[in-house]
Amino acid sequence: MRRGAPQDQELVGPGAPGRGSRGAPPPSGPVVPVLVFPPDLVFRADQRSGPRQLLTLYNPTGAALRFRVLCTAPDKYTVFDAEGYVKPHSCIDIVIRHVAPIASHYDVQDRFRIELFEEGAEGRVLGRKDITSVLRAPAYPLELQGQPDSTPHPGPPSWTAPPTTRHLPEKSHPQLATSSFLLFLLTGIVSVAFLLLPLQDELGSQLPQILHVSLGQKLVAAYILGLLTMVFIRT
Numbered sequence: 092m093r094r095g096a097p098q099d100q101e102l103v104g105p106g107a108p109g110r111g112s113r114g115a116p117p118p119s120g121p122v123v124p125v126l127v128f129p130p131d132l133v134f135r136a137d138q139r140s141g142p143r144q145l146l147t148l149y150n151p152t153g154a155a156l157r158f159r160v161l162c163t164a165p166d167k168y169t170v171f172d173a174e175g176y177v178k179p180h181s182c183i184d185i186v187i188r189h190v191a192p193i194a195s196h197y198d199v200q201d202r203f204r205i206e207l208f209e210e211g212a213e214g215r216v217l218g219r220k221d222i223t224s225v226l227r228a229p230a231y232p233l234e235l236q237g238q239p240d241s242t243p244h245p246g247p248p249s250w251t252a253p254p255t256t257r258h259l260p261e262k263s264h265p266q267l268a269t270s271s272f273l274l275f276l277l278t279g280i281v282s283v284a285f286l287l288l289p290l291q292d293e294l295g296s297q298l299p300q301i302l303h304v305s306l307g308q309k310l311v312a313a314y315i316l317g318l319l320t321m322v323f324i325r326t
Contacts, residue, residue: 123151123156123207123217124218125148125218125219126151127148128146128149128314129144129146130222131222131223131225132144132187132203132222132224132225133224133225133227134189134224135226135227135229136197136226136228136229137230141188142188142226143187143188143189144186144187145185145186145317145321146185146186146187146203147182147183147184147316147317147320148182148183148184148185149177149182149313150177150178150179150181151306152179152180153180153293154179154210155176155178155179155210156176156177156208156209156210157175157207157210158174158175158177158183158205159206160173160174160205161203161205163202163203167189167190167191167196168188168189168224169187170186170187170188171185171188172185176210177207180286180287180309181286182313182316184320189226196226197226198226198228199225199226200223200224201224201225202221202222202224203221203223203224204219204221204222205222206219207219278319279319281312282313282316283316285304285308285311286309286316288302288303288304288309289303289304290304290309291303291304
Protein backbone atom coordinates (compact mmCIF):
# COMPACT_ATOMS: atom_id res chain seq x y z
CA MET A 92 0.00 0.00 0.00
CA ARG A 93 1.03 3.55 -0.52
CA ARG A 94 2.54 5.46 2.36
CA GLY A 95 1.40 8.91 1.29
CA ALA A 96 -1.56 10.89 2.54
CA PRO A 97 -4.75 8.84 3.09
CA GLN A 98 -6.95 8.49 0.02
CA ASP A 99 -10.46 7.05 -0.31
CA GLN A 100 -10.62 6.69 3.42
CA GLU A 101 -13.30 4.57 5.02
CA LEU A 102 -15.02 4.95 8.34
CA VAL A 103 -14.20 2.21 10.83
CA GLY A 104 -16.90 1.31 13.34
CA PRO A 105 -17.70 -1.35 15.97
CA GLY A 106 -17.95 -4.90 14.74
CA ALA A 107 -17.17 -5.83 11.16
CA PRO A 108 -16.00 -2.83 9.14
CA GLY A 109 -18.82 -1.54 7.00
CA ARG A 110 -19.00 0.63 3.97
CA GLY A 111 -16.87 3.72 4.11
CA SER A 112 -17.17 7.32 3.08
CA ARG A 113 -14.69 9.76 1.70
CA GLY A 114 -13.14 12.32 4.01
CA ALA A 115 -14.72 15.72 4.46
CA PRO A 116 -13.34 18.78 2.63
CA PRO A 117 -10.41 20.66 4.20
CA PRO A 118 -11.21 22.79 7.26
CA SER A 119 -12.40 26.32 6.54
CA GLY A 120 -12.28 29.21 8.99
CA PRO A 121 -10.77 28.82 12.49
CA VAL A 122 -8.83 25.59 12.90
CA VAL A 123 -9.04 23.66 16.17
CA PRO A 124 -5.91 21.66 17.15
CA VAL A 125 -6.57 17.92 17.27
CA LEU A 126 -4.88 16.74 20.47
CA VAL A 127 -4.49 12.95 20.57
CA PHE A 128 -2.27 10.61 22.58
CA PRO A 129 -0.26 8.65 21.66
CA PRO A 130 0.89 10.32 18.42
CA ASP A 131 1.50 6.89 16.77
CA LEU A 132 -0.13 3.50 17.23
CA VAL A 133 2.12 0.46 17.61
CA PHE A 134 0.37 -2.92 17.87
CA ARG A 135 2.09 -6.11 19.02
CA ALA A 136 1.08 -9.40 17.40
CA ASP A 137 1.87 -11.30 20.61
CA GLN A 138 -0.21 -9.08 22.92
CA ARG A 139 -2.01 -11.44 25.29
CA SER A 140 -5.47 -9.86 24.95
CA GLY A 141 -5.08 -9.29 21.20
CA PRO A 142 -3.40 -6.37 19.41
CA ARG A 143 -5.17 -3.23 20.59
CA GLN A 144 -4.35 0.33 21.57
CA LEU A 145 -6.05 3.16 23.42
CA LEU A 146 -6.27 6.55 21.69
CA THR A 147 -7.13 9.55 23.89
CA LEU A 148 -8.74 12.57 22.20
CA TYR A 149 -8.87 15.89 24.09
CA ASN A 150 -11.17 18.84 23.37
CA PRO A 151 -9.42 22.10 24.41
CA THR A 152 -12.33 24.36 23.38
CA GLY A 153 -15.29 25.64 25.35
CA ALA A 154 -17.87 23.93 23.10
CA ALA A 155 -18.76 20.31 22.45
CA LEU A 156 -17.23 18.91 19.25
CA ARG A 157 -18.22 15.99 17.08
CA PHE A 158 -15.46 13.59 15.99
CA ARG A 159 -15.01 10.64 13.67
CA VAL A 160 -12.17 8.21 12.92
CA LEU A 161 -11.15 7.26 9.37
CA CYS A 162 -8.62 4.66 8.24
CA THR A 163 -6.74 3.69 5.09
CA ALA A 164 -7.12 -0.05 5.89
CA PRO A 165 -10.56 -0.56 7.49
CA ASP A 166 -10.53 -4.35 6.96
CA LYS A 167 -7.63 -4.67 9.41
CA TYR A 168 -9.07 -2.70 12.34
CA THR A 169 -12.11 -2.34 14.54
CA VAL A 170 -12.66 1.01 16.24
CA PHE A 171 -15.06 1.24 19.14
CA ASP A 172 -16.84 4.61 19.25
CA ALA A 173 -15.55 5.66 15.83
CA GLU A 174 -17.99 8.60 15.90
CA GLY A 175 -19.25 10.67 18.80
CA TYR A 176 -18.95 13.87 20.80
CA VAL A 177 -16.31 15.29 23.11
CA LYS A 178 -17.47 17.61 25.87
CA PRO A 179 -15.75 20.99 26.39
CA HIS A 180 -12.34 20.73 28.11
CA SER A 181 -12.76 16.96 28.33
CA CYS A 182 -11.20 13.85 26.83
CA ILE A 183 -12.51 10.58 25.46
CA ASP A 184 -10.80 7.22 25.05
CA ILE A 185 -11.10 5.37 21.73
CA VAL A 186 -10.22 1.66 21.69
CA ILE A 187 -8.69 0.41 18.41
CA ARG A 188 -8.22 -3.31 17.83
CA HIS A 189 -6.13 -4.91 15.07
CA VAL A 190 -8.25 -7.80 13.77
CA ALA A 191 -5.78 -9.22 11.22
CA PRO A 192 -2.45 -9.85 13.02
CA ILE A 193 -0.92 -12.03 10.31
CA ALA A 194 2.68 -12.13 9.08
CA SER A 195 1.94 -10.33 5.81
CA HIS A 196 0.78 -7.29 7.82
CA TYR A 197 3.90 -7.00 9.99
CA ASP A 198 5.65 -3.60 9.69
CA VAL A 199 3.08 -2.34 7.14
CA GLN A 200 2.28 1.30 7.88
CA ASP A 201 -1.39 2.33 7.87
CA ARG A 202 -2.90 5.68 8.73
CA PHE A 203 -5.78 6.86 10.87
CA ARG A 204 -7.38 10.27 10.50
CA ILE A 205 -9.24 12.02 13.33
CA GLU A 206 -11.60 14.80 12.25
CA LEU A 207 -13.35 17.33 14.46
CA PHE A 208 -16.62 19.01 13.47
CA GLU A 209 -18.92 21.63 14.84
CA GLU A 210 -21.75 20.17 16.88
CA GLY A 211 -24.64 19.07 14.68
CA ALA A 212 -25.12 16.84 11.65
CA GLU A 213 -24.07 19.52 9.15
CA GLY A 214 -21.19 20.94 11.20
CA ARG A 215 -18.15 22.03 9.23
CA VAL A 216 -14.73 20.50 9.71
CA LEU A 217 -12.73 22.38 12.35
CA GLY A 218 -9.58 20.27 12.40
CA ARG A 219 -8.03 16.96 11.44
CA LYS A 220 -4.94 14.97 12.30
CA ASP A 221 -3.30 11.91 10.74
CA ILE A 222 -1.49 9.33 12.84
CA THR A 223 0.42 6.27 11.71
CA SER A 224 -0.28 2.69 12.75
CA VAL A 225 1.99 -0.35 12.46
CA LEU A 226 1.81 -3.99 13.58
CA ARG A 227 5.04 -5.38 15.02
CA ALA A 228 6.01 -9.04 14.83
CA PRO A 229 6.10 -11.06 18.07
CA ALA A 230 9.33 -11.24 20.02
CA TYR A 231 9.55 -14.96 19.13
CA PRO A 232 7.53 -17.15 16.74
CA LEU A 233 3.90 -17.61 17.72
CA GLU A 234 4.04 -21.36 17.10
CA LEU A 235 6.57 -21.66 19.94
CA GLN A 236 4.45 -19.78 22.45
CA GLY A 237 2.85 -21.95 25.11
CA GLN A 238 4.83 -25.08 24.14
CA PRO A 239 7.04 -26.83 26.69
CA ASP A 240 10.79 -26.59 26.27
CA SER A 241 11.93 -29.90 24.73
CA THR A 242 15.64 -29.13 25.18
CA PRO A 243 17.19 -31.57 27.70
CA HIS A 244 18.47 -29.94 30.87
CA PRO A 245 21.07 -31.51 33.14
CA GLY A 246 20.31 -32.00 36.77
CA PRO A 247 17.42 -33.50 38.76
CA PRO A 248 13.84 -32.83 37.60
CA SER A 249 13.11 -31.11 40.91
CA TRP A 250 14.88 -28.03 39.58
CA THR A 251 11.79 -27.26 37.49
CA ALA A 252 9.43 -25.09 39.54
CA PRO A 253 5.82 -26.33 39.68
CA PRO A 254 3.15 -24.20 37.98
CA THR A 255 1.62 -23.24 41.31
CA THR A 256 4.62 -21.05 42.13
CA ARG A 257 3.37 -18.52 39.56
CA HIS A 258 0.61 -17.55 41.97
CA LEU A 259 2.82 -17.21 45.04
CA PRO A 260 3.72 -13.51 44.47
CA GLU A 261 0.04 -12.59 44.36
CA LYS A 262 -0.67 -14.37 47.66
CA SER A 263 2.43 -13.14 49.46
CA HIS A 264 2.05 -9.48 48.54
CA PRO A 265 -1.65 -8.57 48.85
CA GLN A 266 -0.77 -5.32 50.57
CA LEU A 267 1.48 -4.28 47.66
CA ALA A 268 -1.34 -4.89 45.15
CA THR A 269 -3.76 -2.85 47.28
CA SER A 270 -1.26 0.01 47.54
CA SER A 271 -0.75 0.05 43.76
CA PHE A 272 -4.50 0.19 43.17
CA LEU A 273 -4.92 3.07 45.61
CA LEU A 274 -2.04 4.92 43.94
CA PHE A 275 -3.64 4.48 40.48
CA LEU A 276 -7.00 5.59 41.87
CA LEU A 277 -5.52 8.71 43.49
CA THR A 278 -3.61 9.59 40.31
CA GLY A 279 -6.78 9.22 38.26
CA ILE A 280 -8.77 11.46 40.61
CA VAL A 281 -6.08 14.16 40.47
CA SER A 282 -5.99 13.95 36.64
CA VAL A 283 -9.78 14.33 36.39
CA ALA A 284 -9.63 17.28 38.79
CA PHE A 285 -7.06 19.02 36.59
CA LEU A 286 -9.27 18.51 33.53
CA LEU A 287 -12.24 20.09 35.35
CA LEU A 288 -10.33 23.19 36.51
CA PRO A 289 -10.67 26.35 34.36
CA LEU A 290 -7.89 27.57 32.08
CA GLN A 291 -5.70 30.49 33.08
CA ASP A 292 -7.22 32.81 30.49
CA GLU A 293 -10.80 31.68 31.04
CA LEU A 294 -13.11 34.50 32.08
CA GLY A 295 -16.15 34.33 34.31
CA SER A 296 -14.83 31.61 36.61
CA GLN A 297 -15.65 31.97 40.31
CA LEU A 298 -12.59 29.98 41.39
CA PRO A 299 -9.51 31.87 42.60
CA GLN A 300 -6.73 32.44 40.06
CA ILE A 301 -4.44 29.99 41.85
CA LEU A 302 -6.78 27.15 40.81
CA HIS A 303 -6.60 28.08 37.11
CA VAL A 304 -4.35 25.74 35.13
CA SER A 305 -2.58 25.99 31.79
CA LEU A 306 -3.42 24.06 28.63
CA GLY A 307 -0.17 22.11 28.93
CA GLN A 308 -1.11 20.90 32.41
CA LYS A 309 -4.46 19.72 31.10
CA LEU A 310 -2.77 17.83 28.28
CA VAL A 311 -0.47 16.06 30.73
CA ALA A 312 -3.48 15.16 32.92
CA ALA A 313 -5.34 13.81 29.88
CA TYR A 314 -2.31 11.73 28.86
CA ILE A 315 -1.92 10.26 32.36
CA LEU A 316 -5.63 9.47 32.53
CA GLY A 317 -5.37 7.70 29.18
CA LEU A 318 -2.43 5.59 30.40
CA LEU A 319 -4.31 4.60 33.55
CA THR A 320 -7.34 3.63 31.49
CA MET A 321 -5.13 1.48 29.24
CA VAL A 322 -3.68 -0.29 32.31
CA PHE A 323 -7.16 -1.09 33.67
CA ILE A 324 -8.32 -2.37 30.26
CA ARG A 325 -5.35 -4.72 29.94
CA THR A 326 -5.85 -6.09 33.45
